[in-house]
């Protein structure tokens with residue numbers, strides 16, 4: 001094995017956090033068996049074995065339990081993950097709250113149609129069909145007469161429902177049944193009848209699976225000191241049992257007897273939840289980070305095997321596990337997932353299969369998504385990548401949305417090629433994972449100042465070179481170079497090829513995206529041939545993936561300046577960090593905050609070297625807010641243009657000056673954990689953001705019916721009624737709100753979903769990584785929040801079923817105090833709130 005030398009680094013700017021993963025992986029490569037048949041250390045359930053496996057599960061569970069009792073002090077899975085925190089091994093084993101929920105074997109739902117027009121009404125007239133899409137041959141589920149007619153009938157509020165329904169008979173019979181209603185006289189009722197007669201329930205091809213190796217009390221829980229966050233993390237850990245799926249081979253369509261959009265997978269997988277009933281690409285990064293904390297390495301392996309199967313079949317990893325996603329991918333995090341898995345499990349054998357396929361995936365991005373960009377700043381040219389999907393029709397899963405965006409009668413009429421280009425931009429927006437965000441729109445807006453539909457008309461993704469995508473590709477090239485440096489797979493020529501590609505991307509990122517005066521990374525806009533000026537959470541990706549500009553390494557005040565918007569968010573808002581600070585109605589904008597971004601911001605903070613991150617947190621001058629600590633121009637917005645923090649009755653806190661920082665407490669933030677002596681500014685921000693994330697996840701779960709026996713009583717029916725959660729047991733939402741910690745996020749083209757894979761993954765990772773700093777949050781009283789104009793979307797009924805698993809209620813005193821933080825502060829009671837918070841722990 002080649003010695004580990006510093007020469008593998010293109011510069012001194014590699015992150016500490018990721019070196020830990022890489023060093024662990026490289027050290028294990030000497031044990032890899034390049035060229036020998038792959039041996040998977042994990043347990044794999046093949047489709048044909050599943051029925052047998054499920055019937056044997058009870059028996060195995062009894063045996064496993066007996067073994068566990070006999071070896072009560074021996075963890076049943078070795079602890080391979082490099083420990084970032086000392087184990088609190090002397091703590092009592094945490095109690096199990098509540099009993100692990102049983103696995104529901106039902107994956108199929110049939111959404112009840114709710115047509116907006118009467119059944120006798122003639123369908124609205126249609127525009128001509130878009131061109132047939134070569135990548136999507138189905139005459140039923142791909143752009144064509146059936147898909148357009150069913151969408152125009154607008155039978156459900158979510159167009160994804162139709163394309164997730166398998167047919168109940170052969171495609172020819174379905175098309176024959178459609179022929180009579182393919183006319184200008186078709187009625188709502190005839191389309192509804194056609195769907196009812198010819199299509200089955202959504203999710204028919206999937207089955208819930210039992211979780212082998214499930215340890216209800218995984219070791220990482222001992223890292224969480226405070227009983228409430230620990231009990232909550234344990235419940236979230238138990239939710240894996242509800243999100244595990246496999247392909248039900250007995251219900252699969254063969255394309256002749258019936259047709260469906262589901263892509264069958266050979267291995268077990270975790271779904272996000274709600275309407276997302278298939279495996280998703282970039283969601284799986286955070287899902288697998290959570291599974292690693294839960295020591296469910298076999299499911300991580302299965303997830304990676306599924307992605308490898310897809311690379312083999314399609315040459316790339318599609319957006320998600322449906323055929324209508326086959327024209328696009330998502331942020332390419334496969335190689336990073338692979339490295340994390342090997343570092344945690346020691347399973348270097350996976351590289352035999354994974355390395356050639358990882359190479360193939362990177363080649364797909366290079367062949368299909370890269371271009372040369374010449375910097376207007378230095379005149380140097382770099383090969384970088386962008387999101388760019390070939391497509392000239394509405395996305396099948398969002399057909400009506402895209403159709404209406406393109407044919408909005410209140411906006412200018414598009415000609416055929418303009419419409420095709422719009423559809424291509426919209427599909428490219430879905431490929432970014434940020435569908436949709438003002439981050440990628442062209443200004444001025446096509447159609448005025450309204451951000452919603454006109455903003456979608458203005459999506460300009462293909463003309464952006466995104467900083468996040470290139471940071472991920474940089475890291476993937478570095479990881480592959482390291483994989484090829486050692487072990488039996490060693491090939492220095494290949495390693496050097498990846499290292500050169502990484503160096504090129506790194507140089508491009510620092511030239512095109514890095515603004516050394518504003519101390520932030522911005523996307524490069526090909527339309528204006530300059531950097532964008534509005535900050536987004538993408539600024540944190542380069543530090544996460546190991547690129548730290550010299551300006552940050554050499555100066556504490558610059559390093560703080562880079563992260564000062566996190567400080568601003570924690571002081572100004574109740575929640576966590578938004579994708580952008582623009583409120584648009586699009587879901588990847590304020591006021592939403594997404595779990596992956598909190599993870600990436602935390603990892604970026606951890607990547608800073610200690611010498612620039614240990615000073616005290618700078619304080620704003622009298623009369624100023626933390627906005628004044630953000631480098632001039634970094635946000636691209638004036639302070640008064642930032643989203644408001646609601647106080648009461650729809651009234652906002654002051655938008656400027658010291659009154660804006662209503663969540664600042666002496667030395668810390670409301671719901672930001674406990675200040676300790678000797679903390680540097682980085683520690684304060686990490687503690688604050690980690691606690692805030694837990695606050696959002698726990699308070700929104702509690703507000704929708706979650707409770708923990710002896711620790712967190714169930715809310716009253718009157719309080720639960722606010723979110724229509726009287727019959728609910730707690731939702732884990734896919735996104736949160738920056739200013740409403742007990743609420744889900746909102747906006748976008750579908751209703752907010754519960755489940756939720758990446759939310760749970762980040763909860764478990766935060767618990768495992770920052771467990772010592774987590775404290776019980778103060779959740780607002782929903783009855784008070786109900787008076788807020790903007791806080792009504794936190795409905796427990798937002799999605800089908802995937803969270804759940806609540807405990808029994810208890811009238812005992814809660815350690816999560818039901819006080820309203822904003823109200824306290826309004827009356828100058830911030831210190832009182834702090835005192836209560838300390839009492840609560």
Ligand SMILES: OC[C@H]1O[C@H](O[C@H]2O[C@H](CO)[C@@H](O)[C@H](O)[C@H]2O)[C@H](O)[C@@H](O)[C@@H]1O
Pocket residue numbers: 160272276280282283319320395397398430431433434435436734749750
């Ligand atoms: O159906 C609309 C869009 O839904 C997905 O996007 C959103 O959910 C995904 C799953 O959690 C997530 O990966 C993505 O970041 C979200 O914006 C889907 O990925 C899109 O392709 C789809 O058009």
